[in-house]
Amino acid sequence: MPTLILRPLKKIWALPTQMRLFSSEATAAAVANNVQRKRAVALRTPADPLSHTEKDIGHSYTIPESILSSFFSLGGIPKTYAENIKTFNEAAIMIRPHTIELLNYLRKANYAHPPIRYVLYGKPGCGKTMTITHVLHFAHLSGFIVAHIPWVWNWYRRSRIQAVSSESKPGLVNLPIEAMTWLKYFLSQNEEIIIKSNLRTSKEYVWSPRETTPADSPLIELIQHGIGRVKYACDVVDVLIDELKLNSTNNRCKMMIVIDGFNAFFLPFSNLKKEDKSRVIPDQVTLAQTFFKAVQPDWCNGAVVVTVDQFNTRDEQPQETPLYLLKKRGLEVIDPFIPIEVPYLSTYEFHCLLDYYEDRLWIQRPGAREELEFLSVKNPYELFKLCAPL
Numbered sequence: 001m002p003t004l005i006l007r008p009l010k011k012i013w014a015l016p017t018q019m020r021l022f023s024s025e026a027t028a029a030a031v032a033n034n035v036q037r038k039r040a041v042a043l044r045t046p047a048d049p050l051s052h053t054e055k056d057i058g059h060s061y062t063i064p065e066s067i068l069s070s071f072f073s074l075g076g077i078p079k080t081y082a083e084n085i086k087t088f089n090e091a092a093i094m095i096r097p098h099t100i101e102l103l104n105y106l107r108k109a110n111y112a113h114p115p116i117r118y119v120l121y122g123k124p125g126c127g128k129t130m131t132i133t134h135v136l137h138f139a140h141l142s143g144f145i146v147a148h149i150p151w152v153w154n155w156y157r158r159s160r161i162q163a164v165s166s167e168s169k170p171g172l173v174n175l176p177i178e179a180m181t182w183l184k185y186f187l188s189q190n191e192e193i194i195i196k197s198n199l200r201t202s203k204e205y206v207w208s209p210r211e212t213t214p215a216d217s218p219l220i221e222l223i224q225h226g227i228g229r230v231k232y233a234c235d236v237v238d239v240l241i242d243e244l245k246l247n248s249t250n251n252r253c254k255m256m257i258v259i260d261g262f263n264a265f266f267l268p269f270s271n272l273k274k275e276d277k278s279r280v281i282p283d284q285v286t287l288a289q290t291f292f293k294a295v296q297p298d299w300c301n302g303a304v305v306v307t308v309d310q311f312n313t314r315d316e317q318p319q320e321t322p323l324y325l326l327k328k329r330g331l332e333v334i335d336p337f338i339p340i341e342v343p344y345l346s347t348y349e350f351h352c353l354l355d356y357y358e359d360r361l362w363i364q365r366p367g368a369r370e371e372l373e374f375l376s377v378k379n380p381y382e383l384f385k386l387c388a389p390l
């Protein structure tokens with residue numbers, strides 16, 4: 001029978017004295033560093049775009065809850081940003097140089113002349129749509145009637161939506177549901193100012209043998225007719241833009257046309273189909289023709305702000321410049337215009353944005369700013385995605 005040999009057990013739980021001392025000192029140093037490190041505090045500025053100037057660049061301002069629940073209740077804010085309003089417990093926007101440039105143009109423009117067209121361009125994720133949100137807030141507080149298309153490609157990307165041949169404009173097609181939805185959105189942003197300005201129709205409009213809108217009717221009734229009678233929604237949008245241009249020219253109101261993704265109107269493709277299943281080209285839609293009229297310089301007391309985006313193209317290596325994205329047809333519609341580049345963040349803006357994320361505890365473990373700068377290339381959207389798991 002083999003002999004069982006018992007060996008003494010080692011005290012593996014007992015650490016050497018030197019190791020215990022080192023561990024305690026390291027822990028104490030880490031705690032001390034954590035106590036000494038102060039949480040970053042975001043720079044703030046008043047929530048009034050009318051007063052924003054160059055000295056506010058890099059600061060954040062918060063859109064009041066009253067504006068969010070009224071003017072922005074049905075849109076006007078990027079989807080990703082809207083999802084994070086609850087996360088940050090506020091709707092804050094960082095003020096950037098190109099936004100101040102545009103606001104200064106709008107403040108100093110001579111509105112007795114035809115509207116100046118401004119085209120925002122830049123690489124994806126740089127903040128073109130957030131700039132539009134800032135401009136919309138400015139326009140609302142400045143008393144503009146705002147005709148805003150949140151994203152043009154949304155009208156063309158759904159293949160299940162069937163375009164209907166237009167009875168009033170042969171050769172074109174209608175998107176009645178999209179037009180009705182836009183009228184609701186327009187009314188939610190402008191109902192108060194339209195009623196206050198007492199805007200009325202200039203002539204009678206006949207929709208059918210039994211349905212008419214008499215001359216001198218309140219413009220609100222015209223809009224509500226388009227919402228209630230979806231069949232005529234596209235025609236109502238067309239008439240509404242004509243009436244607003246006329247009222248603006250007569251100095252009864254001022255209007256701002258704002259279109260995000262304007263170059264989608266000039267693409268050679270879309271996902272829409274006609275009744276015969278043939279594809280629809282974007283400029284064959286009556287809504288497109290309506291907003292082509294809206295940006296023309298044949299009225300006054302207004303402004304036109306649009307963006308062009310690389311997402312609205314299928315080119316393998318698209319450029320971000322307006323000349324490339326608008327092509328010949330787009331330039332014919334909107335030229336001349338003032339181009340405004342939306343660039344990557346400057347080093348100062350980059351650190352201001354990270355300070356805001358730390359201030360709102362979006363970043364739980366501060367540090368590694370050089371690595372974040374390298375990985376994000378100071379692109380605001382890429383930086384946001386990189387900071388999410390930190």
